[in-house]
Amino acid sequence: MSNVIVCFKWVKAEDDLRIDSSTLAVDLSKSKGKISDYDRNAIEAARIASEAAGSETVALTFGSADTKTALKDALSRGPKQAFWVNDVSAENADGFVTANMLAAAIRKIGSYSLIVCGEGAADTYAHQVGPRIGALLDIPVISFVKEMRIDGNRLYAVRKLEDSLEQVEADLPAVVTVLPEINPAPIPGLKAVLEGGKKPVTEFKIQDLDLEDGDTSRKTDVVSFKGCSMSRKKILINEGDAKERVTALVAALKKEGVL
Amino acid sequence: MSGEDKFDVIIIGAGPAGTACAYTLAKEGKNVLVIERGVTAGSKNVTGGRFYTYALDLVEPGLWKDATLERKVTHEQIMMMDGNQSITIDYSNPLFNKEGEMPQSFTILRAVFDEWFASKAEEQGAVIACGIKVDGLIEENGRITGVKAGGDEMFADLVIAADGVNSMIAREAGLVPELSDKTIGVGVKEIIELPAKTIEERFHLKPGEGASLLMLGCTEGIHGGGFLYTNNESISLGCVFTPSEAAAHGRQVHDIFQDLKMHPSIYPLIEGGKTVEYGAHLVREEGYRGIPKQLYRDGLMVIGEAAGFVLNIGYTIRGIDLAIVSGVAAARAVISGSNPGPAYLEELKNIKLLPSMKAVDGYFDLLEIHRLYETYPKVAGGVFNKMYSISGETPVSIKKGIWGVLKDNKVSLWQLVKDGIRGYRSI
Numbered sequence: 001m002s003n004v005i006v007c008f009k010w011v012k013a014e015d016d017l018r019i020d021s022s023t024l025a026v027d028l029s030k031s032k033g034k035i036s037d038y039d040r041n042a043i044e045a046a047r048i049a050s051e052a053a054g055s056e057t058v059a060l061t062f063g064s065a066d067t068k069t070a071l072k073d074a075l076s077r078g079p080k081q082a083f084w085v086n087d088v089s090a091e092n093a094d095g096f097v098t099a100n101m102l103a104a105a106i107r108k109i110g111s112y113s114l115i116v117c118g119e120g121a122a123d124t125y126a127h128q129v130g131p132r133i134g135a136l137l138d139i140p141v142i143s144f145v146k147e148m149r150i151d152g153n154r155l156y157a158v159r160k161l162e163d164s165l166e167q168v169e170a171d172l173p174a175v176v177t178v179l180p181e182i183n184p185a186p187i188p189g190l191k192a193v194l195e196g197g198k199k200p201v202t203e204f205k206i207q208d209l210d211l212e213d214g215d216t217s218r219k220t221d222v223v224s225f226k227g228c229s230m231s232r233k234k235i236l237i238n239e240g241d242a243k244e245r246v247t248a249l250v251a252a253l254k255k256e257g258v259l
Numbered sequence: 260m261s262g263e264d265k266f267d268v269i270i271i272g273a274g275p276a277g278t279a280c281a282y283t284l285a286k287e288g289k290n291v292l293v294i295e296r297g298v299t300a301g302s303k304n305v306t307g308g309r310f311y312t313y314a315l316d317l318v319e320p321g322l323w324k325d326a327t328l329e330r331k332v333t334h335e336q337i338m339m340m341d342g343n344q345s346i347t348i349d350y351s352n353p354l355f356n357k358e359g360e361m362p363q364s365f366t367i368l369r370a371v372f373d374e375w376f377a378s379k380a381e382e383q384g385a386v387i388a389c390g391i392k393v394d395g396l397i398e399e400n401g402r403i404t405g406v407k408a409g410g411d412e413m414f415a416d417l418v419i420a421a422d423g424v425n426s427m428i429a430r431e432a433g434l435v436p437e438l439s440d441k442t443i444g445v446g447v448k449e450i451i452e453l454p455a456k457t458i459e460e461r462f463h464l465k466p467g468e469g470a471s472l473l474m475l476g477c478t479e480g481i482h483g484g485g486f487l488y489t490n491n492e493s494i495s496l497g498c499v500f501t502p503s504e505a506a507a508h509g510r511q512v513h514d515i516f517q518d519l520k521m522h523p524s525i526y527p528l529i530e531g532g533k534t535v536e537y538g539a540h541l542v543r544e545e546g547y548r549g550i551p552k553q554l555y556r557d558g559l560m561v562i563g564e565a566a567g568f569v570l571n572i573g574y575t576i577r578g579i580d581l582a583i584v585s586g587v588a589a590a591r592a593v594i595s596g597s598n599p600g601p602a603y604l605e606e607l608k609n610i611k612l613l614p615s616m617k618a619v620d621g622y623f624d625l626l627e628i629h630r631l632y633e634t635y636p637k638v639a640g641g642v643f644n645k646m647y648s649i650s651g652e653t654p655v656s657i658k659k660g661i662w663g664v665l666k667d668n669k670v671s672l673w674q675l676v677k678d679g680i681r682g683y684r685s686i
Binding site: 032187188189190191193194197 | 264292294299386388389390391408409410411413
């Protein structure tokens with residue numbers, strides 16, 4: 001079996017997001033990057049699948065210059081090599097542009113039997129990229145995958161739907177978008193981290209890829225990007241004895257409709 | 260063991276000590292691995308940062324110009340507090356910050372500084388592996404030959420423990436005993452965000468200038484004190500306590516800290532700010548006498564706060580510069596090619612670290628005087644109260660006033676003289 005390609009996204013870590021409570025503007029400047037949480041499970045799923053089939057895992061990402069750190073992290077999680085479409089436009093690309101880039105890079109990489117993506121990115125969770133790659137490469141797509149198994153040239157997967165599980169099969173090559181529950185994403189050990197820093201990375205520029213006019217223009221427009229802030233009512237009940245305070249508290253909670 | 264699994268030196272911890280050591284070794288072509296438990300260097304740190312610049316110049320002349328520092332310290336302040344009253348001394352001397360020369364000291368945010376410093380060591384060729392906890396040492400025939408981390412083993416000619424105040428590695432190696440609650444402090448700190456302009460107005464600073472304020476008498480009589488540093492767009496405010504005394508006192512450390520924040524002399528400095536970070540940590544309080552008898556054994560050396568290199572001498576707190584200096588000393592010992600352990604001790608002397616710490620060793624005795632944390636701030640406050648109370652009544656003489664205040668606070672002349680002598684001797 002030929003390579004398993006796993007796509008991942010480098011996103012801003014949500015811990016360090018700052019939201020201005022009056023304007024709801026989001027300050028990303030203090031945020032560090034991280035591999036999208038769900039994609040960590042996807043990388044491990046790809047590693048398990050390729051190990052079972054005796055093939056190699058290859059990591060692929062589309063990101064701007066600061067994605068460099070991500071490659072080391074991704075490679076410490078098992079893939080033998082990484083491909084990186086390096087362009088600043090990744091920072092505000094939508095699913096359409098990202099899928100175009102990744103599909104073009106996958107054609108460039110050449111041989112593959114399986115493409116693994118996370119079900120959605122930790123920042124947008126738009127479910128766009130995986131299915132679009134499948135359409136662009138004209139191969140089957142299986143989404144919401146919670147289990148998968150490869151037997152020869154056939155992929156067997158279990159999809160988790162809202163109220164049921166669905167068993168599906170497809171011929172390879174195919175695209176799967178996997179749920180985090182497909183397998184845990186172990187934290188890489190010391191040796192894996194050291195090896196990750198030494199594995200090869202191939203960098204593509206946009207002009208290296210066979211793209212058509214319009215492939216790099218987004219289909220969606222972001223009208224606004226705002227934080228969500230919860231304001232407290234700051235009601236202080238500190239008058240009277242305990243009984244009066246409790247009565248006042250219960251009355252206040254009733255008034256707010258929480259009791 | 261294969262070449263892949265063997266380094267010249269493995270350093271545990273990418274704080275200032277470990278990174279300074281890695282930088283210096285890598286620059287000399289040594290094959291260095293730094294193992295850091297945090298996701299990034301500095302991510303586990305809560306030091307309320309003040310840093311003396313000379314140390315970074317020892318690592319590489321001029322390196323400080325490239326560092327992510329906050330404000331150069333132009334104002335040194337000490338505040339004595341009692342109840343709602345306070346006395347502040349503000350010392351400033353332009354000689355510490357001459358135009359075109361290296362400023363003496365900066366405030367820093369460690370999460371930012373450590374990450375920058377680690378990236379510099381990486382540029383020199385050091386390998387820094389973050390997000391990995393070292394589980395223990397590998398010992399062969401009495402010699403430390405490597406470390407265990409996760410399921411992996413990694414070997415080196417020398418292991419350097421730079422894993423901070425509560426060094427598990429130094430303890431495992433038998434170099435440092437369990438920390439005692441008498442000799443360490445518990446520090447709590449908040450980082451409070453404020454616009455740069457507001458900070459400059461409140462502390463009378465020009466852009467880029469900063470203040471360092473230490474507080475005495477804010478710990479309800481518990482051995483300890485408060486600190487405040489101005490960063491670019493935030494203030495680091497915290498206090499340190501002796502934990503056993505705080506426990507006996509029956510008040511939560513956090514509550515005492517809240518009272519400090521609400522003190523009429525502190526609140527106006529932080530008013531309107533937003534707390535963006537809260538942390539608590541241990542800090543060594545013993546100075547020179549807290550340094551372990553043995554700083555190395557075959558295959559292992561201890562540097563930074565793991566080796567007790569911290570100074571709290573009442574008017575200033577130093578740790579980051581000493582950590583860096585000890586890291587450089589360890590690296591020089593390795594580079595010298597002689598027996599690294601004894602060479603390390605020699606370097607610590609040459610680089611003036613041990614002598615500097617010894618010179619101020621007496622402060623520990625001074626800081627042991629219990630009256631320093633409640634009675635004397637009260638006395639000082641009382642005296643100033645007498646001096647500045649004008650009501651049109653005939654005032655008592657200052658002399659009389661002082662005796663009255665001493666009596667009110669149950670301080671005898673004998674105690675005062677004794678503490679005075681002890682204080683004078685210790686400095």
